[in-house]
Amino acid sequence: MATAPTPPETATQSLQARDNAHYLHPFTDHKDLHGSGARILTKAEGVYHWDSEGNKVLDGLAGLGCVNIGYGRKELPAAAAKAMEELSFCQSFFKSSNTPAIALAETLVGLTPDGLNHAFFSSSGSEANETAVRLALRYWDLEGEPQRQNIIARENAYHGSTMLTANLSGIPPMAFAGTLPFPNVHHIPAPYKYVHAPSMSDADFAKQAAGWLEEKILELGADTVALFIAEPFQGAGGAIIPPDGYWAEIQRICKHYDVLLAVDEVVCGFGRTGHWFGSNAFGIEGMDMMQMAKGITSAYVPLSATMVSDRLAKTLIDKGGEWWHGFTYSGHPVCCAVALENIRILREEGIIDRVREETGPYFAQHIQALADHPLIGNVRSRGLFGGMQLVKDKASGALFGEEEPVGEMVSEAALARGLALRDIGNTNALMPPLIITKDELDFVFDVAKQAFDDVATQLGRM
Numbered sequence: 001m002a003t004a005p006t007p008p009e010t011a012t013q014s015l016q017a018r019d020n021a022h023y024l025h026p027f028t029d030h031k032d033l034h035g036s037g038a039r040i041l042t043k044a045e046g047v048y049h050w051d052s053e054g055n056k057v058l059d060g061l062a063g064l065g066c067v068n069i070g071y072g073r074k075e076l077p078a079a080a081a082k083a084m085e086e087l088s089f090c091q092s093f094f095k096s097s098n099t100p101a102i103a104l105a106e107t108l109v110g111l112t113p114d115g116l117n118h119a120f121f122s123s124s125g126s127e128a129n130e131t132a133v134r135l136a137l138r139y140w141d142l143e144g145e146p147q148r149q150n151i152i153a154r155e156n157a158y159h160g161s162t163m164l165t166a167n168l169s170g171i172p173p174m175a176f177a178g179t180l181p182f183p184n185v186h187h188i189p190a191p192y193k194y195v196h197a198p199s200m201s202d203a204d205f206a207k208q209a210a211g212w213l214e215e216k217i218l219e220l221g222a223d224t225v226a227l228f229i230a231e232p233f234q235g236a237g238g239a240i241i242p243p244d245g246y247w248a249e250i251q252r253i254c255k256h257y258d259v260l261l262a263v264d265e266v267v268c269g270f271g272r273t274g275h276w277f278g279s280n281a282f283g284i285e286g287m288d289m290m291q292m293a294k295g296i297t298s299a300y301v302p303l304s305a306t307m308v309s310d311r312l313a314k315t316l317i318d319k320g321g322e323w324w325h326g327f328t329y330s331g332h333p334v335c336c337a338v339a340l341e342n343i344r345i346l347r348e349e350g351i352i353d354r355v356r357e358e359t360g361p362y363f364a365q366h367i368q369a370l371a372d373h374p375l376i377g378n379v380r381s382r383g384l385f386g387g388m389q390l391v392k393d394k395a396s397g398a399l400f401g402e403e404e405p406v407g408e409m410v411s412e413a414a415l416a417r418g419l420a421l422r423d424i425g426n427t428n429a430l431m432p433p434l435i436i437t438k439d440e441l442d443f444v445f446d447v448a449k450q451a452f453d454d455v456a457t458q459l460g461r462m
């Protein structure tokens with residue numbers, strides 16, 4: 001009997017096979033990926049991307065919370081090409097510098113809170129955070145307090161995926177993912193009111209949650225603590241937005257015990273909250289360092305910065321001695337030129353003002369309307385960032401267990417309907433490009449609602 005002819009491989013299948021053969025993806029279950037094959041993206045414009053099957057998807061994730069000005073702007077490649085033609089690379093190690101890096105440092109000093117008058121450049125958020133920790137330790141060493149070696153971070157934090165930053169991150173699986181423990185890294189609980197104290201008032205919970213920092217400092221010994229590192233709101237760890245009053249209390253505690261404060265603005269920075277930085281939205285001032293990446297170039301090229309206070313920089317400069325830290329690509333002229341152009345667009349087109357005054361409040365109204373959904377126990381948002389917390393039981397607020405991938409089911413249902421959103425454990429998160437319009441937000445929330453309905457129907461909850 002003749003066997004049926006094998007259908008010819010499609011272009012997508014061929015790319016998936018080549019992808020599986022040689023490209024190891026980050027944060028991926030490789031067995032699962034090899035079973036399904038990757039979605040291959042082929043182009044992007046504005047808030048949309050297209051895949052190799054011709055599907056058009058509204059990118060409710062802005063890539064990974066990074067494509068702030070949207071895809072396909074012509075000005076950024078033009079700035080990159082010009083910089084590349086003029087000076088394609090410049091090392092900054094041996095008393096060399098370059099004009100785009102100098103101009104970007106000045107621009108960032110102008111944008112960030114008072115006192116952050118110095119910029120150190122790297123290529124990723126992880127490196128910006130590594131730099132903050134290494135600089136804190138260097139500072140205390142130069143100041144004659146080398147015993148200050150403890151670093152405090154928070155549970156559900158995400159600070160990156162290098163060995164140190166995976167330790168700083170308070171996401172349990174990261175600690176077991178080929179990560180050597182750093183004994184000097186300690187965690188306190190996140191200000192996650194829905195989980196820790198849903199019935200407490202915001203003001204009381206703010207005091208309690210900030211108090212966890214004070215307790216940890218006292219437990220370790222105040223003169224052994226170098227640094228507290230935290231995101232203004234926690235993104236990848238579950239869209240955790242602290243209550244009013246939390247940050248004021250954290251700043252008071254850091255000052256009181258002279259613990260340095262490093263604010264991780266990798267997701268919050270460059271307009272996500274409707275302000276230049278999450279620190280502006282939450283009233284965080286007088287920090288010792290501020291780390292930024294992603295939106296600094298809208299992810300057209302990789303770049304990050306650690307902004308440094310006068311206090312720390314003065315010690316480095318006055319005391320001297322080589323600081324053995326840096327990267328080949330620190331202050332890369334092409335990446336700095338792209339960042340300058342991106343910041344010009346954010347500023348001149350009023351993109352951040354629009355998030356604060358128009359699209360952010362509209363997003364908040366829409367997400368609030370989902371709070372009644374049978375699958376959702378809590379919604380929270382700030383600017384154009386929001387989280388929708390899934391619950392197993394709406395009345396008690398009980399959460400789904402890790403073995404119940406309901407967030408992933410919602411993401412898959414949304415993608416099938418043309419929207420990319422993210423599942424972070426049992427929370428689905430949205431963080432669209434900052435140029436999104438109200439009509440596009442109507443589409444986002446229509447589809448999100450339909451996706452929650454699809455899954456609730458599958459689970460017999462509707």
Ligand code: PLP
Pocket residue numbers: 064123124125126127129158159160161231235236264265266267293294
């Ligand atoms: N910090 C925060 C708050 C982040 O969200 C991320 C990445 O998502 C990082 C640090 C790490 O940045 P990168 O992936 O560029 O190393």
